[in-house]
Amino acid sequence: MSYRTLFLAVAVAVVLIGTARAADEPKHPNWKGQWNAVVTPGLVGQQFKFDPTKDRGLGQQAPLTEEYKKVHADSMADQAQGGLGNYPTARCLPGGMPRMMASEAQEYIVTPETTYILLSSANDALRRIFTDGRDWPKDIEPTYQGYSIGRWSDTDGDGTYDLLEVETRGFKGPRAYDATGLPLAFDNQSVFKERFHLDKADPNILHVEITVIDHALTRPWTVDKTFRHNRNARPNWRENVCNEGNANIVIGNENYLLRADGVLMPAKKGQKPPDLRYFEQGPK
Amino acid sequence: MLERATRVAAVAFGAALVMTIGDLVVGDLVVGSIAVAADLKYPSWKGQWTPVTAPASGHSAAFDPAKPEGRAQHAPLTPEYQKALDDSVADIANGGFGHDPTALCYAAGMPRMMTYEAQEYVITPEVTYIMLGGDDHLRRVNTDGRDWPKNINPTYQGYSIGRWIDEDGDGTYDVLEVETRGPFKGPRAYDTSGLPLHLDDDSTFKERFFIDKADPNLLHDVITVFDKALTRPWTADKTFRRNADPQPEWPEYYCHVTSNRIVIGGEAYRMDADGVLMPTRKDQPPPDLKFFTPMQR
Numbered sequence: 220m221s222y223r224t225l226f227l228a229v230a231v232a233v234v235l236i237g238t239a240r241a242a243d244e245p246k247h248p249n250w251k252g253q254w255n256a257v258v259t260p261g262l263v264g265q266q267f268k269f270d271p272t273k274d275r276g277l278g279q280q281a282p283l284t285e286e287y288k289k290v291h292a293d294s295m296a297d298q299a300q301g302g303l304g305n306y307p308t309a310r311c312l313p314g315g316m317p318r319m320m321a322s323e324a325q326e327y328i329v330t331p332e333t334t335y336i337l338l339s340s341a342n343d344a345l346r347r348i349f350t351d352g353r354d355w356p357k358d359i360e361p362t363y364q365g366y367s368i369g370r371w372s373d374t375d376g377d378g379t380y381d382l383l384e385v386e387t388r389g390f391k392g393p394r395a396y397d398a399t400g401l402p403l404a405f406d407n408q409s410v411f412k413e414r415f416h417l418d419k420a421d422p423n424i425l426h427v428e429i430t431v432i433d434h435a436l437t438r439p440w441t442v443d444k445t446f447r448h449n450r451n452a453r454p455n456w457r458e459n460v461c462n463e464g465n466a467n468i469v470i471g472n473e474n475y476l477l478r479a480d481g482v483l484m485p486a487k488k489g490q491k492p493p494d495l496r497y498f499e500q501g502p503k
Numbered sequence: 504m505l506e507r508a509t510r511v512a513a514v515a516f517g518a519a520l521v522m523t524i525g526d527l528v529v530g531d532l533v534v535g536s537i538a539v540a541a542d543l544k545y546p547s548w549k550g551q552w553t554p555v556t557a558p559a560s561g562h563s564a565a566f567d568p569a570k571p572e573g574r575a576q577h578a579p580l581t582p583e584y585q586k587a588l589d590d591s592v593a594d595i596a597n598g599g600f601g602h603d604p605t606a607l608c609y610a611a612g613m614p615r616m617m618t619y620e621a622q623e624y625v626i627t628p629e630v631t632y633i634m635l636g637g638d639d640h641l642r643r644v645n646t647d648g649r650d651w652p653k654n655i656n657p658t659y660q661g662y663s664i665g666r667w668i669d670e671d672g673d674g675t676y677d678v679l680e681v682e683t684r685g686p687f688k689g690p691r692a693y694d695t696s697g698l699p700l701h702l703d704d705d706s707t708f709k710e711r712f713f714i715d716k717a718d719p720n721l722l723h724d725v726i727t728v729f730d731k732a733l734t735r736p737w738t739a740d741k742t743f744r745r746n747a748d749p750q751p752e753w754p755e756y757y758c759h760v761t762s763n764r765i766v767i768g769g770e771a772y773r774m775d776a777d778g779v780l781m782p783t784r785k786d787q788p789p790p791d792l793k794f795f796t797p798m799q800r
Contacts, residue, residue: 247714251627251629269726275631306580310759311608311757311759312757312759312760313757313760326624328627328632330625332549335632335634336626337632337641340695342757342759344640344641345634345641347753349750351750353750358752363755363757366510390602391760396668426568453645453649454648455656456643457656458610458656458658458659458660460607460609460610460659460688461759462607462608462609468765468767468776470534470765470774470778470780471774471778471779471780472778475765478794480768481766481767481768481769482767482768482790482791482793482794483767483768483792483794483795484794485791485795487795491795492792492795493780493790493792494779494780495780495789496779497775497779497780497781497782498780498782498785498787498788498789500678
């Protein structure tokens with residue numbers, strides 16, 4: 220190969236590299252596959268809780284304000300009587316943030332503009348994290364999952380992004396961290412800051428560090444949720460439908476139970492039956 | 504001649520250098536570092552796609568979007584399932600929910616889920632993800648060359664295997680052919696009239712997804728249903744228009760948030776804005792309250 224030809228080859232390479240860099244700058248990681256939530260064995264409330272290293276409910280030691288400690292206590296007292304307490308998911312409403320991030324099986328699809336998080340939970344199926352550089356919309360339509368904007372960083376300078384920082388705002392409610400009804404503030408003004416990154420020592424562990432800033436808390440509350448990569452290249456993706464097997468039925472503000480044959484039953488001792496004012500006939 | 508060959512080799516050498524650098528981007532998806540140029544041939548169908556419904560259909564979310572829901576679909580139903588449709592329509596006319604499981608917030612499944620608004624297609628070599636704006640939020644179409652699993656867990660959406668085709672030979676895939684099999688969960692209906700699929704939950708669907716040749720902002724999903732409730736396969740060409748807004752709103756839809764419908768003891772009821780139980784038809788009996796003691800009433 221002559222000098223002229225070698226020069227041509229190098230020039231082509233430089234031009235193509237420049238083009239590739241411009242088109243792809245900067246590089247995004249590939250986090251494909253199924254990620255399974257890691258929970259410390261033997262704790263109460265194995266799956267859906269905010270801090271996976273502690274029991275759910277009071278065991279979470281959430282820094283709640285006095286007002287919201289009472290909300291939580293009332294929720295658990297109601298549940299002890301057969302009610303649903305402050306746990307909307309029991310009636311198949313979405314869990315939203317941050318409960319949705321406790322979903323057992325998760326999938327991450329990374330594009331330059333959006334990172335999609337597909338969740339196995341029946342009531343929270345999908346998050347979109349916008350990474351296209353957009354600003355916060357002037358009017359955010361409130362949702363249970365909120366509106367998420369993210370930013371990638373290459374913290375180790377190796378040319379590949381390794382950290383996704385996300386802020387999420389704009390909520391519907393009520394929402395609870397777990398099945399005991401551990402509450403978020405009813406003003407739905409929560410803000411979440413998340414850091415997604417692979418473990419430095421184990422690339423099969425994904426960290427999701429979530430900090431909650433919420434008026435039900437005396438200070439921001441941070442936990443490190445971890446997910447292990449499923450080795451099965453073709454894992455099972457379950458379809459969860461909340462209705463199936465859910466015997467709770469809420470009429471007005473009261474939770475009742477439906478027997479297998481469809482007959483209504485009280486969920487609490489001494490519970491009043493539903494208001495039948497619209498029926499011409501009396502109850503059976 | 505030799506000089507030309509050398510130049511070609513130099514360009515190839517230069518290009519080869521690049522192949523080991525940057526991300527592999529399929530459409531807009533980063534799927535790994537560049538290694539296989541052939542994988543670059545996947546299309547990008549990014550954006551938000553909204554179902555196109557004909558005015559003649561009343562803009563309803565019907566299987567065949569050119570016709571109104573229910574009987575007007577002229578589905579080739581067997582007499583048994585035509586009767587099931589008629590019964591469902593009559594029940595709905597009487598205030599009931601008919602044969603429409605989604606009225607009670609059950610998943611719609613295939614094929615009704617493909618009528619949902621705000622669809623998004625994310626294409627990777629292994630999977631095409633279809634995100635949906637309805638209560639069925641996601642389909643995974645496996646395109647990694649897998650065979651049918653021996654045991655498929657029943658789902659409302661079924662198990663989908665797809666194959667990409669470059670029909671016009673321009674080096675970019677342009678047709679995604681998909682087969683979706685059960686066993687499905689059920690019951691399922693095509694639309695809110697309760698137009699039924701067979702209760703054996705053993706349907707098969709064959710689909711062809713492609714961009715309209717004359718309009719790059721129009722996506723076709725031609726669906727053929729094979730189902731024992733039908734006398735012959737039934738095909739509809741569903742189309743979706745790309746939203747011109749590059750940052751569209753993605754609605755969060757969960758049926759239970761807005762539903763006021765419940766079934767108690769096989770009877771359909773509704774609740775008013777205060778949550779008070781209401782009959783759905785004249786002279787409807789209230790629920791059986793035998794488990795509530797008279798003292799509690």
